[in-house]
Amino acid sequence: MTPSDSARAWRLTLCLVGVLTILRLAALFATPFELYPDEAQYWLWSRSLDFGYFSKPPMIAWLIWATTAIGGDSEAWVRISALFLHAGTALVISRIADRLYGGWTGLVAAALYALMPAIQLSSGVITTDAPLLLFLSLTIWAYVSLPALEGRRRLAVAAALGAALGLAFLSKYAAIYVLVGLALHLATSPGARKVWTWPMALAALAALAVVFAPNLAWNLSHRFATLEHTASNANWNAAQLFNIRELIEFLVSQFAVFGPVPFAVLTGGAIWLGVKRRLQPADLLLLCLAAPPLLTVTAQAFVSRANANWAGVAYLAGSVLAAAWLLRWNARRWLVAALVLQAGFCALFMACMVNPRLADSLGAANSFKRVRGWEQGAKAIIARAREEQAAGGLTSIAMDDRFLFNVTAYYGRDYFRVPGAPPLKMWVHEARPQNQAETEAPLNPAFGRRALIASLEGDYRPEIEQDFGRTSGLEIVRVRLDRKHVRRMDLFVAEDFRPLPRDPVTGLPPKPKGER
Known part of the structure; x- marks a missing residue:
């Protein structure tokens, strides 16, 4: 790919993400839907800023404090940061894919992420997933950028990687999946290990420790309340363990979370290329990042229960992999089908946000009952x-x-x-x-x-x-x-x-x- 092709792909990515963000912004201010109770809880936290809260780290409260300080306490201003955070994540994913595979893959990866059903839903509410995914995407971007750098720039980017990962931990403790994924990649790739030096590793760990330290100190002073709550969500003491139904429901839900075509491409491609041993180095890196959350939460669903969004971290790398494989296999029809299906869902969801009667007429009223009344x-x-x-x-x-x-x-x-x-x-x-x-x-x-x-x-x-x-x-x-x-x-x-x-x-x- 020539530099002009890469620049053109980047401009198209900016246009796609920009238009989608404007449409979501209009829907956000037009919707009559009320705050979901967890959103109201985050707003309540933002009235008293701290370095931690009972069930979540502090980033979401900080974001709501900032946006409501600008626009007031209406529902739209409580939620508004989410759609900009997801827009930023889509752009960062494009740069990751461009670095690993080229600019056109960057465009497709950004489109798959931005049009993902779960991201459309998450752009209309304020949750901890939005800042988590942005900071983790910055962490991955820093990691894939290191081989092309030298000297002090490499040391600075290693420190930025640690800081971004620390901010991800301040958003949601699911950031641990990317830390595990990076460790797994370093363990399996001699070439990746050669990039790192002890000063770089120390710089990354020091930046991570400095950024995450306030929340760790808060947990120490509150008997690890947030960590304990996070662990209790696993519900391993449930009366019915080894739940086949929960496992099947979770796996089926991932087709709705990521999109039917991208999830089929991701899982099918990983199995097929892994068996055939045709993984490229970039494929291996991204699989190391996508596999831990998917496998861990799948196992969690089997032994107890799991929410559909718990493996959402996997789809940062998953968006890039699905885009790369669809283009590598020249599967244009499948790519068009994926984008059309997900764009159609986005359009329908935004229409339901603006006009709840449409959701009622489609039999989807139950999906919105927690943001009404x-x-x-x-x-x-x-x-x-x-x-x-x-x-x-x-x-x-x-x-x-x-x-x-x-x-x-x-x-x-x-x-x-x-x-x-x-x-x-x-x-x-x-x-x-x-x-x-x-x-x-x-x-x-x-x-x-x-x-x-x-x-x-x-x-x-x-x-x-x-x-x-x-x-x-x-x-x-x-x-x-x-x-x-x-x-x-x-x-x-x-x-x-x-x-x-x-x-x-x-x-x-x-x-x-x-x-x-």
Whole structure:
């Protein structure tokens, strides 16, 4: 490929990513969809910046703090960084592919990544995946750039690699997969080992340690809360281990996450070229990066459970590999099919974002139910709180579910800023806090003298009632999400909070009378 061809491919990449980002930006500001409860939780974290939080490292809170400082606290400004981060990742992937295979591969790799169904979804919400993928792509770009550099430039890029990896760890601990992948490549490739010197390795490790140190210190001072939560998500103590159904569902979900054609090309190509021993050096590097998350999460799905996005790190390298193999095999029809399918999904998803009735008419209402109805529910809670304040006063508003706590904090933010408003608290279900809200805002006897309780779906209402001396004024609020789904909240006043001791073995409250 000539330099002019590479430059042309880069210009087309910029146009593709730029147009797609503009369309996503328009959809983001036009959508009526509300914040998902985890997004509301991240917003709540951003009101009090720290170097770590109960379930995640701090990067996502820092990003939301920055964007809301610019544009305010609306849903679009809470989410806006995600689509720019993914746009940046697509451009970096293009440079990685250009370095390894050439500019046209860079264009195709960027297109496969930018049009990936999971990336379309992730561009419309704010999650830890967006900064994670950008910083990991920068880490990989630095790694593939090292062989072409010399002297101080090579040392500087090695340090930048460590810093980018540190920022990835500040985003999500799934960054460990790329660290494992790089180690695996160095172990299997003598040529890769020759690039590195001890000063370069020390520079990379020092930069990683310096960047990641604040979060490590936070975990040390908080009994490794985030690391413990991350480990608990594995759920290896589940009653049913070796779950074939979970394994199959996870593998099938990857066709939806990456796209049916790219995932088939990635897995089929890896097996075929591996058996035939026709892997090029660049193929080996990218497989070393893609394999650890895919194999690890597949095994996790088999022994317990796994969310579809847990292996998302694999598709940074996977996008480049799928693009390289489609072009190497001259599989133009498959490439066109992949891009058309994924572009069609992107267009449909953005149309549903702007017009939720379209999603309802297509039978996809269930997919969007968690971004609907929260504001209406929060308004009902606040309206009842105002009534009770006028009648006899409240010492707190307490929730039994972290989702409800987070969205009420967000959609009731103006109310809770008013002097004299009762504070928002969490009724702690078990002996130990299970989330950030229970850790930072637990209900206690002082705030439980006269509390308005909001119980999501009423699931824990009997347990809550036995922790109080008196309860009164039950009100059941039903929020219609679509034609089929309704969300229920039980609102009632509870007085004289005296929580019963939790079971020393299970940590759970005693069962209410009449229940077995």
